[in-house]
Amino acid sequence: MSSPQPFKRVNRESTAGLITRQLREAIMFGRLGPGTQLSEATLAAEFGVSRGPLREATQRLVQEGLVRAEPHRGLFVKELDAHEVRDLYAARTAIETAAGRTIIRQRQQRAVLALRSAYEAMQSAAESGALDDLSDADLHFHEVLVSSAGSPRLQRMHQTLMVETRMCLTALQGTYRDPEDQVAEHRRITEAIASGDSDAFAGAIEEHMQEALDRLIPGGRSADAATHG
Amino acid sequence: MSSPQPFKRVNRESTAGLITRQLREAIMFGRLGPGTQLSEATLAAEFGVSRGPLREATQRLVQEGLVRAEPHRGLFVKELDAHEVRDLYAARTAIETAAGRTIIRQRQQRAVLALRSAYEAMQSAAESGALDDLSDADLHFHEVLVSSAGSPRLQRMHQTLMVETRMCLTALQGTYRDPEDQVAEHRRITEAIASGDSDAFAGAIEEHMQEALDRLIPGGRSADAATHG
DNA sequence: CACTGCAGGATTGTTGACAATCTGCAGATT
């Protein structure tokens, strides 16, 4: 920013906001596994607050789709079955494709630089063999992709999806993947954007998502539209 | 649907849910205009409930992006400036394009039928000169488009966007538009999907959104990326 | 032996009151 502004804004995050963030992270990284029931009283005691702010926090997570609320029953961490995971990646494909196309249409050089930088972070993480860092860099790459499009709404929707993505990755922690491949796919995405080839980019994203899906749902092929509300 | 299910589920909507819906509608249709401050105490009294459930309801609206919360200041109905409206339609374009492409890829005949039906509803509304009905049918068409893709996440994100869209339409109530054009654009969209031409469809949607934007922001052309945090 | 009805225990949904914070205005000061 151009204005100096020597002091940071004082901590103005609401209690509910703090709790929301902590719970979200706990869910993301599997400390609260899928299906776990969240007891308001227990959590409130743990956080050292009353049930009011805690309720507010959980309601936010419900709206984000991370927590499922059954009336008078309780709150449960959402479980992602194969169908859900497919939907998640379909939604991500939609958002990220749109973001990339926007970047290409606007010929945003800054976005290309940011993506290259994010890509290089992945590369060095892969070289040093830090798999956790590589995973982080991977997610970060996709966040940069969407945020570069400059659409607050797209970005907000994407953030929610990325939290769920992290849940998936946490779930298959321990599974292995060739870091080379992982980096190469992102290289293709980056270069497609850099060269301004919109269709090549869309194809690369599509393939990338399919790749991820195949790893997450080994057996799953078709979505069988039979039981389809 | 095929399963009979002779009884509807008993009314199990929480108080907060009811209030959320009412507030949302009030905002959508301009009964609570942009910038209006929402007083918790006043609203709670009007709804005849305590501040607890009401707070829960407003929090949901905040997360949906319809209401802006300033800490210790109050809640304000969000105002959509030109930049926001552009973003809104960009996001809609992203979602609806993705939905249509999915439908085309899966060759969903049912979706084509549903779209044709929605299109015909627009047509008859246009012929009878019922502009409000035409407007409703228009929004319904886009909802059908997205819901036909069968992606819960896409649909949920789209619903939020459609509420904001309705806000925009409410704002320019009284402005006129040739119903013929409006219907024709949706005809092009429908036929592009029916014929399976993915790129033609994307073009039709793009153009449709641009058309709407031009009407909403008469002077606005470029998004000037200068002040772009 | 299977089904129905009911209390026990626990959880959520709701309420009204209390505390912290912000805005705007009156009054004092330079």
Added chain:
DNA sequence: AATCTGCAGATTGTCAACAATCCTGCAGTG
């Protein structure tokens, strides 16, 4: 005259208790 200080009023943020609802297990009955 302009600016700063402090108070009043109003609003939100938080809390602990009350009421309604739901699940579980057991006794009773055909």
